[in-house]
Amino acid sequence: MSLKCGIVGLPNVGKSTIFNCLSSAKAQAANFPFCTIEPNVGVITVPDERLTKLAEIVHPGRIVPATCEIVDIAGLVKGASKGEGLGNKFLGNIRETDAIIHVLRCFDDDNITHVDGSIDPIRDKEIIDTELQLKDLETIEGRLSRQQKVAAAGNKEAKIEVGVLEAYKEVLEQGKNARVVEFDSKEEQDAARNLFLLTAKPVLYVCNVDEASAKTGNDYSRRVEEVAKAEGAEVLVIAGKTEEDIASLETYEDKQMFLDELGLEESGVNRLIKKAYALLNLETFITAGEMEVKAWTYHKGWKAPQCAGVIHTDFEKGFIRAEVIKYDDYIKYGSEAAVREAGKLGIEGKDYVVQDGDIMHFRFNV
Incomplete structure (x- = not known):
């Protein structure tokens, strides 16, 4: 099961810097718009301390963590829905992702220009929201006229889809994102999923702050948190340049020492990957044996x-x-033997709902 998250944001907000920290696939980080022309893709591991602790007991040949794919998508500007900048390419890349990591610039730096001349993360967020909403409206309006004709001829599935399209159209015209709409029936939910709307994807807002604000955030990030709370979305505060410094350190001990100095328990990158994983309602079960200790999504x-x-x-x-x-x-x-002896090994059937962190061994017959 693959998980693909797209990192988006206006030019020069720190997308590529954060991507560089996440992945060994190095995107070019430069002080001008559109330095990321093609989407850079990196497969990264999901940090899971449980695998390491199990490996200390089992002594496997290898440890295999869960992975997710991160796509660094070209910067977006006003008018992208009409093809401005790299708009069409950007919107095509984002349609292929499962979730959106939306990076917002929450730091001052006179040496790094902003495409709109000033620092305002709420304005930046609204620019991208508007472009994605306009593209979704274009998708909906084109499909709605066709499906209305099919529904008028008595097609039940088309009638359901028309209802879904009209519900989405109403909220998008109010300047809201498609993800605020919820559908009750499975038929409606399936129809909604098959539209692949950009603003229906789950989103995580990442506030890129300066090093001094890495632990507590700043006034910019607090404004983002207020807006995100109203949307029911999550926010992560991360200092991109600091994460770059941490990523450049060679040993685990050096990295921990750096984090201790900043008063952080865990790197922002680790927190970001875990949140992206949870964003899609994903969990992990584990298989543990002499060959490998492996996480499965x-x-x-x-x-x-x-x-x-x-x-x-x-x-x-x-x-x-x-x-x-x-x-x-x-x-x-x-x-495992001691667990069996203690009577703590569960034998579960087809109705067992798997829990995060369960160590599983399946019996099957084909």
Whole structure:
């Protein structure tokens, strides 16, 4: 299961700097708009301390963490929905992602020009929102006229889609994002998902601040937090240039020392990856053996057979049962054998809802 997040924002807000910290695929970070012409893609690992602790017990041949794909998308300007700047390319790239990491400039620096001449993260946010909303409206209006004709001929699915399109059209014309609309029936939800609207994607706002504001944020980031709260969206404060300095350090100890000096428990990059992962309602189950300790990604709420299918479709087809050890129990007792002896190994059937951090062993027959 792949997770793809797009990093977006106006030119010179720090997108490529943050991307550089996230990925070994180095985007060019330069002080002029559109230095990222083609989207840079990096596959990055999801930090999970549980894998390391399990490996200390199991001594596997390798550790395989969960991964996600980060796409650094070319800067957007006013008029992108009509093809200004790199608009069409930008909007095509973002349509292919599962979630949006929206970087907002929340720092002052006379040496780095702003495309609109001043620092105002709320204005910047609204520019991008407007461009994406206009593109979504264009998509909806084109489809609505066609589906209305099909619905008039008595097609039930078209009638459902027309209702969905009209609901989206109403909120977008009010300057709101499609993600504020919720649908009750599965048919409506499926129709909505199949539209692939840009503003329906979940979003995480990243406030790129100066080093002094890395721990507590600043007035700019607090304004973003207020607006995001009204939207029901999450905000992460991160000092991009500081993260770049941390990423350049070679040893884990040096990085921890740097973080301690800043009063931070964890790097902003780690927090960003974890939030991006959670943004899509994703969790991790683990398999642990002599060959490898491996994290597997699944959607929260999935049952045991669906999770078995993440490993191999045959596991789901021939599912018999799942043997489940809770992570805390594995750590407490120190081995699978000791867990069994303590009576803490669960035997679960098809209706078991997998929990984050479950250590799973699937029994199947094909």
